Amino acid sequence: KQEVTQIPAALSVPEGENLVLNCSFTDSAIYNLQWFRQDPGKGLTSLLLIQSSQREQTSGRLNASLDKSSGRSTLYIAASQPGDSATYLCAVSDGGAQKLVFGQGTRLTINP
């Protein structure tokens, strides 16, 4: 059974810093990995999707990498801003349209 773990559970950094969020999964036979952002009491906003054949994806100040063989992904946020404060979730799928299995998230606070 796939298990997804995110470390750290919470992170607080000053504005402007670059930071890395970590995600690990127990079964390397994944098809996709997706990173989401969740604001308090709100829905999930998709940030990046990495397919298993890819090593990384970039969107603006966000860069996600995937090391499938070691069961790890990282989300790199450059030049953090207070508006980046949210919970970041990673989720994996073992098939193109299969269910997502989520980690518990990293709650990120960017201090002005």
Added chain:
Amino acid sequence: EPEVTQTPSHQVTQMGQEVILRCVPISNHLYFYWYRQILGQKVEFLVSFYNNEISEKSEIFDDQFSVERPDGSNFTLKIRSTKLEDSAMYFCASLKGAGAYEQYFGPGTRLTVT
């Protein structure tokens, strides 16, 4: 930009009552999902739906739950007899398919069972 919508945003119901949560997926998407998130816990999968039938369901999705796509736009989740432990945020998601595998989530319905 197209988005997944859900109604209502908040539903309060008494234990034992039936509730129907509604979702309108993105119009050209083919795969539909329900997930839930109990307060402070992980988002967990309930059911997936494709070609007018359930393609996968979790152990949570027992006989008290059902899904339906009654027309070309709506996708519903029905809980027949709600329990206190059904209190959670319920998210609908859709996926286009045909090589596009990003799941798009709605804003959620907060269900409170009293």
